[in-house]
Every structure is written in structure tokens, then in C-alpha cells.
Amino acid sequence: MFTEFTQQLRNSFELYQKSSHLFSRRSELANTQATARFKEALADAMGGKITPQEFWSGYGDYVVDFAQRSVLFMDTLRQRGNNYLEHVKAGQPPLLHFDYEVVLDARKFETPVNYMLLKIIPPAGVKIDPKLRPYIIIDPRAGHGPGIGGFKDDSQVGVALREGHPVYFVSFHPKPEPGQTLLDVCEAERRFVAEVRRLHPHSPKPVLVGNCQGGWAAMMLAASNPEDTGPIVINGAPMSYWGGAFKEGEGDNPMRYAGGMLGGSWLSSLTADLGNGVFDGAWLVQNFENLHPSNSMWDKYYHVFANIDTEPPRFLEFERWWGGFFLMNREEIEWIVRNLFVGNTLWEGDLRARDGDRLDLRAIRSPIILFASMGDNITPPQQAFNWVADVYASTDDIKANGQVIVGMLHENIGHLGIFVSGKVAKKEHAQIVEVMKSIESLPPGLYAMKINEEKGAGGKIEYSVEFVEHRLEDISQRLNKVGRKDENIFEAVAEISKHNQRSYEMFVRPWVKMIANEPMAQALRTLHPLRLQRWILSDLNPMMAWLGPVAAQVKAQRRAVPADAPLRKAERFGSSMMSSLLDFYRDMRDGMTEKSFFELYGNLFLMGVEDPDREVPQVVTEPRQLAVVKEALAAIERGGYAEALVRTAALIKRHGQPFLLEQIELKRDLEESYAHLLPKMARADWRQLRGVQEIICRYEPARALASLPKLLSNADERSRYLALLDALAADPRFIEHGLDPSQQAIITKIRASLAQPAVARGAPKAAPKAAAKAPVKAATKPAAKPRAASKSAAKPVVAKAASKAAPKPAPKSAVKASAAAKPSAAPAPAVAARNLVAAKPVAKPAAKPVAAKPAAKAVAVATRSRSRKAAS
Known part of the structure; x- marks a missing residue:
């Protein structure tokens, strides 16, 4: 007993040393990056020789320009507030670049949910072939409203339409139906797929495209209904929630520690209870903004201020979507947090759909395409890919199951860029559509999809695609530098979360429900910081009444100073320093969070807080x-x-x-x-x-x-x-x-x-036997005559x-x-x-x-x- 206690102390001390060393390296990296930013900004500000007289000669013009930009910037924020109020008043419809018609409204189903199936109407000049494979795009319901998959012409919707495919869009309303659950949503989406197949009886099975939360929703849908779904494309979708980088020099996955540092799932339950049984999605958006304080608090606003004559339309268009906050039922957010964010149990095969069928990813028979980015700190590549190793024991297991899995990794695009970037749409998403038939023709296995750029005739960029087969064992080792040993500590988080959740439900929830009511819930939502910063700077505020007319006069008498003017350079230097300071704060905050997380839960794990009866599977090293x-x-x-x-x-x-x-x-x-x-x-x-x-x-x-x-x-x-x-x-x-x-x-x-x-030739023929435990069923009916290829x-x-x-x-x-x-x-x-x-x-x-x-x-x-x- 004493020996065991001594070993625990030794392990605890080693853990403290490792986490301290890692934090030291994180701090060193943050300092290095901040210093580099300072030198770069200073070089830009001091570029070129200039005398003090020349520096101050443009002072008067700069003051006028600065004042005018300030008025126009405040007027842009006023327009943002007005757009927010108009969008809310209109019921927050999908913000799609394309026209659409409602095919099915799930609010009218026997078990109603707030989802709907939209058919995208192609723009002028685009011809759709109804016999081509339909595309069903599932947008994320993670705080924001629908539309990011078809936000602009160069989008997932746009590239599929230009290839002639019928496109359908899974959208949703701002408020959930009373009592709806995620399993009810999954059942509604099954009906959506069935309806698309009914509308296109002569087409191949539809492709499911899931973005972020819509990605794991698409996988749930395919696992519950594998016979009706075609290939599945999941973009920036977190599937293995405990995964992330844990090595020296990298501190880029802070969200995986958030659940542990908040004590587990109980806080989501409290927030939903205060909302009278409804969880406000604005809190999820707040989490996203907290990841990048420099962008959320400074950079995106300064970019508008510095380019006030050209930038407002793009800023207002994006902010209309970013400021559309949607709601979830308490049952929905609790299911997500317990089974995904904290529990990470979704793909263990124990969960069941509403009809009782197991949600088993091994049941999916269609190819799966995974798209992630190294620059994504919301869904790092480990969270996008590690589930493959959780579901399949080896490369041979993938092959024996007849599965094709294709991974594509972007070098630096951020999380939102995966869905909304026009460059990504024209390159990655367009090529996925282009080579989908080739992907279906690949032998079973795990592949990397690489897109090469080449200049063709006339200097036009052309793309070539290659698929390189990899071993699952090699990919898992390459992505996880410590062999996923760091994920073991999250088992302690899951156990503590269960304890805290039970304590909250027993001792706190009854009191919260006594005081919660709809007027209070509505007031809390209205006063949420992200909503407040919008409506308070709108025409709803009488103190903003003067701004519109004044801004119109300023535009008529605009006196802009060139961007390379000395004082404009000094302004950019100050902005860069503010941004660098906020980035340094973020890096130190994330590093300290990581250190605290591993020291707290690492010791709890070493003390045996995880389930002592948990069966540890035997690792087979000989293939x-x-x-x-x-x-x-x-x-x-x-x-x-x-x-x-x-x-x-x-x-x-x-x-x-x-x-x-x-x-x-x-x-x-x-x-x-x-x-x-x-x-x-x-x-x-x-x-x-x-x-x-x-x-x-x-x-x-x-x-x-x-x-x-x-x-x-x-x-x-x-x-x-x-x-x-x-x-x-x-x-x-x-x-x-x-x-x-x-x-x-x-x-x-x-x-x-x-x-x-x-x-x-006349002898009786023995029925061919299938491979053991890998049956291959022949079609019972003669196949139809092959259809002519559409060219x-x-x-x-x-x-x-x-x-x-x-x-x-x-x-x-x-x-x-x-x-x-x-x-x-x-x-x-x-x-x-x-x-x-x-x-x-x-x-x-x-x-x-x-x-x-x-x-x-x-x-x-x-x-x-x-x-x-x-x-x-």
C-alpha cells in the first residue's frame, strides 16, 4: 500500500514537471511570436526616409480623415444593429445566396422538430440534370443560424450547382419545438433523405455534406440509415472530442480543456434551466469569440475602420450571419455535452436511434471524405480523424469492412474558412464534387487526397488530384505525437462531470426551476453581451439618431488620406501592437489552462478516479x-x-x-x-x-x-x-x-x-461460399441495363x-x-x-x-x- 502511494506521488511529480516544462515552452513561443510581430510592425512604420517636417505636414489632413473614418465606422456599427433587428423581426430565415423552396417542414411531422428541407433553385444560366446524384448539405446548428454552406456563389452549394447536381439544404428555425431531442432530429433527417430519393428515383444515392456540427449529425444519420445514404463529406467536424496536439511548441487546441475547467456538463444544464428549459446558442458563439480575442475585440473592427470606404458591405454581410443566434432545448445541449464534448461516447456503439437501432459507424457502407485544417483550433485534425482509429482496429479492419475513407488536410485555413472561403470552395470543395465518382471506384482503404495546382494554357490555374493510400497505424501515430496517452486523462474529466451533474440535479436544479420563467429567460437572452452590442448601437437607441444624416454628409465630403501616409503607418503600428498584445494574452491564457488541466485531472486520473472496472482492451501488435x-x-x-x-x-x-x-x-x-x-x-x-x-x-x-x-x-x-x-x-x-x-x-x-x-459442365454447381464473417450478398434481382453516362x-x-x-x-x-x-x-x-x-x-x-x-x-x-x- 505504501509502495503504491509512493509511486503515485512520483508519477504526480513527473506530471508536474512535464506540464511546467511544456508551459515554459509555450511561454517562450508566445514571446518569440510577439517579438516578431513587433519588429515587423516597426519595420512597416519606419519604412522609407522621412523628415520630421514631412511627418507633421500631413497632420491636418490625417485628423480630418481620422474623424471622418470614425463617424463612418460608428455608422457601420449602427447599420449592423439595424440589420440584426430586421433579421430577428423577419424570423431569422436562412441566409443563403440562392433562392430556395421548402420541400418538407419537420414542424408538421408526428414528432415535430424545428428543421426543414429546402430545394435550392439554380441561378440563371445554370442547368440542373435531375438524373445526377443529389447533394444534401447539412449546416451546423451550433449557436448560429443556417446558411454558411451557401453563403456566397463560390460555396458548397454553388460548386455542386455548377456541376449540374440537384442541391438540397437542411435548414432550421430559431426556436426548437417543445421536447425535441437530437434523436428526433436524426429521424427527421432520415425522412428528408427518403424524400430526396423519392424525388430522384433514377439517381444514385445522395451525397451528404455536413459542416462542423452538421458533420457528426450527418454521420449519425448515415449510421442510422446506411441503405439510403451515398458518400458522406464532413468538413471541420469534431468527431473525437478528446483529441488534440500535446507536444512542445504547440498550444492550439484550448477548447478540449474547456469542459474540464468548467467542471463538466453541469454549467450547460444551469444555463438551460435559467433559460426556462431553453439553451441560448449565443453562449456557444461567445466561446468561439473567446478563442481569438484579438480578432473578436480588435482586428475585425480595425480592418473596417482602416478600409472604411470599401469594407462595410462585406463586414455587414458576414455579421448578419454571425449575429444570428439560435436556441436549443435543454435535452439537446445536455445530450451533446454528455455524449460528445465531455463523454466522447458517441462512436462506441452503445447509443441508439429513436427506433432502437444502434448508431454504429461500421454500418456505413458508402465512402467517407474528411476535410480538416491545421489552422483550425476549433476542430483540430486529431478531432477530425482520430475516430477512425476508435472505430476500426487496423487498416485491415477497414479493408475487411469494405470501407473507403479519404482524408484531406488544409495547411492553414481557419475553422470558418473551411465553409465560407471562396478559395476553398473553388479548390477543395469543387474537386471533391469533381472526383466523387473516382472516390467510389477506389478499393477499400484509407487514402489522402492531395490537390495539385498547375498553370494551363493562358496561365489559367488547373487542378490535378491524387489519392495516396496510407496505413491507419501510420496516420494515427503521425497525428498523435504521444500516442494519444494524453486522452486518458479525459476519463477523469468524464467521471467528475457525472458527479457534478448528479449533484447539480439533486441540490441546485429544483431551486433554479422555482425562480425561472419565460420573461426572465427572455431578458437574459436580450441582455447577452453579443446581442447587447448589436441592438444598443442601432436606431432603437435614440442617442444614435444623429449618426445617419451626419454619416451621409461625411461621405459626400470625404477627404481620405493615402494608406502609405506616415501617420497612417503609425496608426497601423499601434493597431498591430494592440493585436499582438491580445494574442500574447491568448497564448499565455491557453498555456496556463493546459497546465492547470493536466495538473488537476492528471493527478485525479493517477489516483484512480476513472472507472476501476473499465475493461482495458488487449492491444494486438502482430497483424x-x-x-x-x-x-x-x-x-x-x-x-x-x-x-x-x-x-x-x-x-x-x-x-x-x-x-x-x-x-x-x-x-x-x-x-x-x-x-x-x-x-x-x-x-x-x-x-x-x-x-x-x-x-x-x-x-x-x-x-x-x-x-x-x-x-x-x-x-x-x-x-x-x-x-x-x-x-x-x-x-x-x-x-x-x-x-x-x-x-x-x-x-x-x-x-x-x-x-x-x-x-x-453439366455437373451440379456448389453455391459459392462467402468469406468467413465477411458475407457478400449478391443481388436477388437482375440488375437493370446500365444507363448511359451523362457527359x-x-x-x-x-x-x-x-x-x-x-x-x-x-x-x-x-x-x-x-x-x-x-x-x-x-x-x-x-x-x-x-x-x-x-x-x-x-x-x-x-x-x-x-x-x-x-x-x-x-x-x-x-x-x-x-x-x-x-x-x-
Whole structure:
């Protein structure tokens, strides 16, 4: 007992030393940055030689300019206040740049919620193809109102419309319906998706695009309704709430400590109780503003003041959205804080939807695209990506589940910039839409999406996209420098939060409810600092009545001083110093918060405050011992025609080579030509089958090749398999790309192994067995005839995919893309164009000639000349 106590003291002292050292480094970094800011500002102010006489000669003009800018700046704030009052009076409708019509209003559902589904009306000159895949954009409900996903023409809504896709927008009203919960909202969103599918019966499943809070809401929706949802794009969405940087020199994730420093979830409950059962979203916006005091208190205002002749329209437009504060029910905010912010339990699989189904992310069968930024201190990359390692045990687990996960990381854009930046919309969001069909064609695995900029003809910027495969184990280690050990301490936060919440509910809540009422709640909301600073500087205040007429006269007699005038430079120097001081305060505050957090909860964790009965999972370090690997290898001799095709593709996969967009398009053409030789299965089933076969070929390539004849023991299936090889070998579109020697060698071995007699053509055929515990269900109905691809003017985009995952000793080979099933059509197996060819070219096609498409149509595909969006 004494030894254990001594060890706890030793660990506590070590923790104190580490946190103190880390704070010292944070302080040093803050000082360095402040000094650099000072030198930079001073150099700008002192730039150029100037005499004292020249400095003061413009003094009079500067005073007039300063006074005029002051009047115009105050008038801008008055207009902001008026805009706020007008927006509130109008009911705070969605602030979308585009016209829209209401498709469904969930306030009229049996279980009403304050959500609605909007259909975006395309602007003049934009033509929508109703057969293309619809996009459903879910805006965040995190204090602000809806609209950020379609705030301007260059936005998520805009780029999808310009590609011809129908676009729908999930919006919401300012006040929640009485008693509504987040699970009720999830159920309403399921009905929205069903309605979109009903309106577009001949289109692929809709893409879900979730921003911030809308991101994890989209994942909840997809997990509860995986059969109706297509690919999911989540932008800046916190999914693993305990994650963040914890290394020397970085203190950029302060929000993850906020719950612990406030004692857990009880404060949110108190705020909601004081609001008469309604939580004011303005407090969430206040948290965002506190992250950047320099911007919230100085920079954004000085930028308007310094550019008063041009900046007010942009400032007023953004402030209309930023100042739209929405409400939540007490049940909603408590659910969010307990299960997400503090508890981090959403993805453990224990939560259930309203109908009782488990919210299990492993049930999602569609590709998932994650977009985060290194410059985002609200949703750092660790919080955006770590959930993958929480849900999947390894890379092989991802593959065995047939899942495609694509990550994209911006270098420096801030949280809001992910959604509202025009540059990000035209580059990242546009390319996601552009290559969505290619993403669906990727084999299962974890990929990084990289967008390269190139100058084309006339100096126009063109983009090329590449997908590089990574190991989950490597990505997790790269993002989390201490192996996520720092997250263990948050277990103590969760336990303390539960205790404080129970104490509040027992001893405080009854008294608060006795005094809370609607007039008091409305008064508290009206007097919230963020609302007060708006309406008090508006025409509602009689002391502002003089400002409008005076500002109009000032504009008529404006005498602006050039920005490079000496006194304007001195003004900028003073502004820079104020901004630098506030940044220094923020850095020191965040560093001290981090230090206090780890010293307080770290000691509680060491003392065993976390659940003592919690089962600690055994970490498997040898990949072959993983359950998914054992199950896949156990099924190495089980299967049939479909497994044989997919295994062939996996055997000749060439690692480290890019997927080109032209190759993916050629593969689609070949799918249409040889659909009669391909099994009919859903695309998600193909991906799962491909993942299992890749595991087999990675760990046992020799056995995988040797056992291939057993998968084709039936004579009819073997003949069908060889017919496909022969047909491809004779197809001029296929010959254009050719195979390398290693691929030729594998095909030669395959043909030699299949030369042995198979089961007689008239013999009974055994039903193919699926891989153990990784069933792949074939479609019960014949697939419909493939639809013609929709062609439109393409942007010069190249989609590549390169695998960095080091395989076990397997022959080098290439699979240019996995099969991507056409909606309602027979999907191609995971056999890329370029994969299957005879060792020696076949002079004649199969007995039954296959009508090949004109070579010019498929081969004349310039790498950067076209990008066909076939029902994507």
C-alpha cells in the first residue's frame, strides 16, 4: 500500500514537471511570436526616409480623415444593429445566396422538430440534370443560424450547382419545438433523405455534406440509415472530442480543456434551466469569440475602420450571419455535452436511434471524405480523424469492412474558412464534387487526397488530384505525437462531470426551476453581451439618431488620406501592437489552462478516479493475430467466380502507382461492354469483397494464387472467367494500356493453373461460399441495363491514387481502379482495366464476339482534358 502511494506521488511529480516544462515552452513561443510581430510592425512604420517636417505636414489632413473614418465606422456599427433587428423581426430565415423552396417542414411531422428541407433553385444560366446524384448539405446548428454552406456563389452549394447536381439544404428555425431531442432530429433527417430519393428515383444515392456540427449529425444519420445514404463529406467536424496536439511548441487546441475547467456538463444544464428549459446558442458563439480575442475585440473592427470606404458591405454581410443566434432545448445541449464534448461516447456503439437501432459507424457502407485544417483550433485534425482509429482496429479492419475513407488536410485555413472561403470552395470543395465518382471506384482503404495546382494554357490555374493510400497505424501515430496517452486523462474529466451533474440535479436544479420563467429567460437572452452590442448601437437607441444624416454628409465630403501616409503607418503600428498584445494574452491564457488541466485531472486520473472496472482492451501488435486477418485467411479457399475476379485484381495490384482519371473512365466503358460476363452485386458488397481478398493477397500471395483454381472449380464459371480474359485481351481499348512484365507473369501462372480440368459442365454447381464473417450478398434481382453516362464539359482534373502501404512480399502489379457499379446496374468486379490479359495476345475474341466500343471514344482521353461526370 505504501509502495503504491509512493509511486503515485512520483508519477504526480513527473506530471508536474512535464506540464511546467511544456508551459515554459509555450511561454517562450508566445514571446518569440510577439517579438516578431513587433519588429515587423516597426519595420512597416519606419519604412522609407522621412523628415520630421514631412511627418507633421500631413497632420491636418490625417485628423480630418481620422474623424471622418470614425463617424463612418460608428455608422457601420449602427447599420449592423439595424440589420440584426430586421433579421430577428423577419424570423431569422436562412441566409443563403440562392433562392430556395421548402420541400418538407419537420414542424408538421408526428414528432415535430424545428428543421426543414429546402430545394435550392439554380441561378440563371445554370442547368440542373435531375438524373445526377443529389447533394444534401447539412449546416451546423451550433449557436448560429443556417446558411454558411451557401453563403456566397463560390460555396458548397454553388460548386455542386455548377456541376449540374440537384442541391438540397437542411435548414432550421430559431426556436426548437417543445421536447425535441437530437434523436428526433436524426429521424427527421432520415425522412428528408427518403424524400430526396423519392424525388430522384433514377439517381444514385445522395451525397451528404455536413459542416462542423452538421458533420457528426450527418454521420449519425448515415449510421442510422446506411441503405439510403451515398458518400458522406464532413468538413471541420469534431468527431473525437478528446483529441488534440500535446507536444512542445504547440498550444492550439484550448477548447478540449474547456469542459474540464468548467467542471463538466453541469454549467450547460444551469444555463438551460435559467433559460426556462431553453439553451441560448449565443453562449456557444461567445466561446468561439473567446478563442481569438484579438480578432473578436480588435482586428475585425480595425480592418473596417482602416478600409472604411470599401469594407462595410462585406463586414455587414458576414455579421448578419454571425449575429444570428439560435436556441436549443435543454435535452439537446445536455445530450451533446454528455455524449460528445465531455463523454466522447458517441462512436462506441452503445447509443441508439429513436427506433432502437444502434448508431454504429461500421454500418456505413458508402465512402467517407474528411476535410480538416491545421489552422483550425476549433476542430483540430486529431478531432477530425482520430475516430477512425476508435472505430476500426487496423487498416485491415477497414479493408475487411469494405470501407473507403479519404482524408484531406488544409495547411492553414481557419475553422470558418473551411465553409465560407471562396478559395476553398473553388479548390477543395469543387474537386471533391469533381472526383466523387473516382472516390467510389477506389478499393477499400484509407487514402489522402492531395490537390495539385498547375498553370494551363493562358496561365489559367488547373487542378490535378491524387489519392495516396496510407496505413491507419501510420496516420494515427503521425497525428498523435504521444500516442494519444494524453486522452486518458479525459476519463477523469468524464467521471467528475457525472458527479457534478448528479449533484447539480439533486441540490441546485429544483431551486433554479422555482425562480425561472419565460420573461426572465427572455431578458437574459436580450441582455447577452453579443446581442447587447448589436441592438444598443442601432436606431432603437435614440442617442444614435444623429449618426445617419451626419454619416451621409461625411461621405459626400470625404477627404481620405493615402494608406502609405506616415501617420497612417503609425496608426497601423499601434493597431498591430494592440493585436499582438491580445494574442500574447491568448497564448499565455491557453498555456496556463493546459497546465492547470493536466495538473488537476492528471493527478485525479493517477489516483484512480476513472472507472476501476473499465475493461482495458488487449492491444494486438502482430497483424496476423487480428481477428479480421484470421477470418480472411481462413476463407482463402472459399468462394466462387466473384472472389476469383477480385482476387486476380488484388494479386496483380501495383503498389505506389497512381490511378489516372482516364483509366477509371476506361474501366467504366469496359464495365458496360462486358456486363454480361460480370457478377451482379451491389457496389458496397464489391468493396467488402475486394477488402477481404486484398488481405488474403497481402499476407499469403502464394497461397492466394495456388488456391485460385479452387474458386473456379465449376467448368462454366472457369469458362466464363477465361472468356473475360480473352475478350479483354482482344479489346483495342484495353490493349492501349498494356501490362508490365510482372503482371504478365502472374497472368501466365493463372492461366497455367486453370489449364487443369474443372468440374464437368453439366455437373451440379456448389453455391459459392462467402468469406468467413465477411458475407457478400449478391443481388436477388437482375440488375437493370446500365444507363448511359451523362457527359458534360469537364474541368482538367487528373485523379490518381498511389499506395504507400508497404505490402508483404507480393508480386508488383497494378490495379488501376476497383469496380464501380453503376446504380441499378451490374457493377464491375474489382478488376481494373489493365489487369487481365493473356500471357500471349489472343488473336480472336471469345466464341461469342463482344461488341467493343470505338477505340477513339475510350482511348482519346487526355489526362487533363476531360472529366466525365457519369451520374456522379
